[in-house]
Amino acid sequence: MPNASTASAENEPARHAKGGALVRLVGIGVVLLVVTGAFLYLGGWFTPHALTPARFVDAFERVDGIHSGFRRNHAKGVGVSGFFESNGRGTRLSKAVVFKAGRVPIIGRFSFGGGEPNVADAPDLVRGLGVLFRLPDGEEWRTAMVNLPVFPFKTPQAFFDNLVASQPDPQTHKPDPEKMHAFLASHPGTVQAMKIIKSHSVSSGFDNSAYYGLSAFWFVDASGISIPVRWSMAPVQPFVPADTEAAQGDKSYLFDALIASIVQHPLQWHLMITVGQPGDVTDDASIPWPDGREQVDVGTLTLDHVESEETSPARDINFDPLVLPAGMAPSDDPLLSARSAVYSQSFTRRAGEMKEPSAITPSEVRK
Amino acid sequence: MNTRTTAQRRQFSALMRFFHWLTAAMVLTMLGIGVAMVASLADYHRLVSLHRPLGILILIVVVIRYVNRRFSTLPPFPATMSSRERFAASASELLMYTLLFVQPFVGWGMLSAARYPIVLYGSLHLFPILPHGAMLYAVLRKTHTVIAYLLFLTFLAHFGAVLFHTLIVRDGLFDRMAPWRVRASN
Numbered sequence: 272m273p274n275a276s277t278a279s280a281e282n283e284p285a286r287h288a289k290g291g292a293l294v295r296l297v298g299i300g301v302v303l304l305v306v307t308g309a310f311l312y313l314g315g316w317f318t319p320h321a322l323t324p325a326r327f328v329d330a331f332e333r334v335d336g337i338h339s340g341f342r343r344n345h346a347k348g349v350g351v352s353g354f355f356e357s358n359g360r361g362t363r364l365s366k367a368v369v370f371k372a373g374r375v376p377i378i379g380r381f382s383f384g385g386g387e388p389n390v391a392d393a394p395d396l397v398r399g400l401g402v403l404f405r406l407p408d409g410e411e412w413r414t415a416m417v418n419l420p421v422f423p424f425k426t427p428q429a430f431f432d433n434l435v436a437s438q439p440d441p442q443t444h445k446p447d448p449e450k451m452h453a454f455l456a457s458h459p460g461t462v463q464a465m466k467i468i469k470s471h472s473v474s475s476g477f478d479n480s481a482y483y484g485l486s487a488f489w490f491v492d493a494s495g496i497s498i499p500v501r502w503s504m505a506p507v508q509p510f511v512p513a514d515t516e517a518a519q520g521d522k523s524y525l526f527d528a529l530i531a532s533i534v535q536h537p538l539q540w541h542l543m544i545t546v547g548q549p550g551d552v553t554d555d556a557s558i559p560w561p562d563g564r565e566q567v568d569v570g571t572l573t574l575d576h577v578e579s580e581e582t583s584p585a586r587d588i589n590f591d592p593l594v595l596p597a598g599m600a601p602s603d604d605p606l607l608s609a610r611s612a613v614y615s616q617s618f619t620r621r622a623g624e625m626k627e628p629s630a631i632t633p634s635e636v637r638k
Numbered sequence: 639m640n641t642r643t644t645a646q647r648r649q650f651s652a653l654m655r656f657f658h659w660l661t662a663a664m665v666l667t668m669l670g671i672g673v674a675m676v677a678s679l680a681d682y683h684r685l686v687s688l689h690r691p692l693g694i695l696i697l698i699v700v701v702i703r704y705v706n707r708r709f710s711t712l713p714p715f716p717a718t719m720s721s722r723e724r725f726a727a728s729a730s731e732l733l734m735y736t737l738l739f740v741q742p743f744v745g746w747g748m749l750s751a752a753r754y755p756i757v758l759y760g761s762l763h764l765f766p767i768l769p770h771g772a773m774l775y776a777v778l779r780k781t782h783t784v785i786a787y788l789l790f791l792t793f794l795a796h797f798g799a800v801l802f803h804t805l806i807v808r809d810g811l812f813d814r815m816a817p818w819r820v821r822a823s824n
Contacts, residue, residue: 295805303798310790313670315677323677368761409763411755427679587772588753593683597761605680612675612682618752623776 322431324616327609330434331617335386340626343617345399345415347390348382349526349631350583353537353574355404361569364498364544365490367598368406370569378403379574380585381477381529384417389630392525394473394513400482400504401590402572413594415610416482416504420471422556423464427609433461464557472512477529478538479508486592487553487602490544499547499602501560504540504572508532526631530577537575541568553602579636580629589618648713649814657703659817664696665738665789672786690745691758697742704735718809727799734792741785743767748778 315323331343338346354374361370369375383390384397397417404412424430436450455462474480484502491497521527532538546565552558580586593601593611601607649655671692675685715724749756750766751774757763768774803811813820 292806296802299798299801299805302801303794306797307794310669310673313677314673321677322679324679324682325677327679408761409755409765410761584753584770587770591754594755594757601683608681608683609679611686612679615682619776619779622752622772622779 322428324609324612327427327431327613328616328620330431330438331386334434334438338386338388338627339624340621341386341388342382342621343386345382345384345401346386346388347526347630348380348399348580348585349529349629349636350578350580350585351379351381351533351574352576352578352583352585353377353379353572355402355542355570355572357570358568360567361542361544362493364492364500364546364567364569365598366493367412367490367596368408368410369404369412369596370598375407376405377572377574378405378583378585378588380580380583380588380590381526388627389522391522394475394525398477398480398482400477400480401585401588402504403585403588403590403594404596406596410596411594412596412599413588413590413592414484414502415590415592415614416484418473418480418482419468419485420481420483421464421467421559422485422606423461423468424458424606425460425555425557426605427613429458429461430606430609433458460555460557467559474506475511475513475528476525476532478532479506479510481505482540484592485556486604486607487547487551487556488595489600489602491598491600497600499551499553501545501547503543503545505543505568507539507541507571523630523635527635530631530636533574533577537573539574540572542570542572543567544569554604556604556606577636579631579633581626582633586626586629587622589614591615649816649820650713651710652819653706654703654710655815655817657699657706658815661696661699661703661738664692664699665793668692668696669786669790669793687757690749690756693742693745694758694764696738700735700738704739713814716803716809716811716814718803718807718811730792730796730799734789734796737785737789737792741782741789744778744782744785748775748782751775751778 311317315321328343335343335346342348353376355369355377356374357370357372359370359372361367362372364370380399380401382399382401383392384399390396397419399415399417401415402413406412424433433454436454437446439445440447482504487499487501489497490500544567545560546567547553547560548564551560551564591611591614593607595601650658668689671685671689675682675689678685715727719727746756746764747768750768751771753766753770755763756766768778800812800815803809810820
């Protein structure tokens with residue numbers, strides 16, 4: 272009797288199980304598909320038009336072409352080295368080791384904006400200075416600065432849209448003025464920033480340019496208090512206005528002048544920290560802080576050696592603006608994370624390519 | 639019959655189950671962070687800052703877990719598993735251990751070759767394990783992606799196989815690694 276009841280009880284679910292197994296098998300398939308879908312979704316596979324680091328660098332490559340082994344932006348450059356001598360005055364602003372009185376070695380790179388590694392030198396091209404501070408114990412501070420007092424674009428998207436609008440027309444080989452006009456019409460912030468940039472007179476060379484970190488950052492002091500700051504490098508070399516006449520002739524005359532002056536005597540800049548006040552914008556590098564903000568001279572950058580990218584360690588260094596030592600932190604400026612991501616993408620692409628000779632060759636530096 | 643011992647041995651030890659689920663949570667989080675960060679502008683920095691220390695944490699856990707496994711008694715495979723299935727299960731387990739062990743070193747080595755400081759938190763950072771070399775970085779960077787996709791595929795196979803055994807074959811395979819204590823029913 273117990274046997275009979277067990278048998279019938281076992282037969283019932285067995286029959287159900289046949290149909291149920293198929294349903295469960297399909298269910299397993301669905302679960303695996305959903306997991307795979309979630310993975311691909313996170314990787315941006317379902318948003319093919321979202322701006323990603325890869326699409327950003329693709330845009331640089333469309334505008335300037337692919338130049339094997341070169342940075343996708345700020346392609347033309349030279350390596351420099353020297354040291355930073357801190358005067359100790361920065362320690363009240365940030366606990367970062369770099370501000371303790373003393374000397375740390377630096378590696379740097381001067382460059383022109385744009386992805387064309389053989390661009391002809393011109394005073395109105397954006398000048399870049401990347402600096403890597405080698406702190407004791409392997410910590411590092413990297414900053415990539417330009418000679419513009421403000422950045423023309425508030426967001427990565429605006430930068431990207433401008434880049435796309437500036438893409439040369441295949442027929443005329445020049446950007447379409449209509450597209451540039453449309454971009455400016457929809458980006459009043461860029462128009463404002465350009466006014467500020469144009470009101471600054473451009474210096475004659477790399478050596479007497481000021482370089483600006485543009486974005487705001489947070490400095491954290493030893494007691495954990497954070498303050499918003501911006502920084503810049505103020506040249507010790509006296510200002511001489513740019514001479515547009517000199518643009519004739521040598522394609523690399525501004526780099527040649529930099530090499531000649533650094534060989535003659537070390538070049539120096541004061542690292543100036545601008546201390547922000549509560550309410551100062553930290554998420555918009557296209558807006559300057561009000562005049563009269565406290566400026567602290569925290570030390571002197573000395574560059575006493577210049578070399579071609581072909582021999583300089585600077586070539587294979589990514590001057591990622593978010594390589595920061597303890598005591599510095601990124602602000603909410605959306606450009607910072609985007610720059611870090613896009614620089615990394617550019618670095619990864621060029622790292623795996625054959626290196627073509629730099630415009631400034633080792634023999635050019637020895638001249 | 640020696641039912642007591644078999645009943646006791648049906649599950650992995652509590653410590654082994656803890657490590658299993660800890661690894662699962664960390665590795666799935668890591669795969670999500672990894673695939674999201676390379677496609678993101680706004681969250682790139684935040685995600686990379688999590689990615690590095692989590693990677694090192696996974697390496698530490700995988701090493702401890704492997705040592706613990708070597709010194710533990712494992713429950714037998716269910717009788718429903720054919721010898722081929724047993725081989726596949728053991729091989730995929732070995733593959734997963736290998737990938738999980740190698741992947742953090744590839745990441746660490748790739749950052750070393752790129753000459754990035756390998757920051758974990760604040761001023762805490764790791765020493766470089768490889769010399770500065772752009773091409774070396776490029777190769778390791780690609781390897782890191784390939785291993786990540788392999789890890790995801792191995793996870794899918796593992797997850798699918800456990801679901802199949804548990805829901806279709808209904809041999810209680812999942813109970814061996816269930817996060818809770820499963821008492822032997824027979």
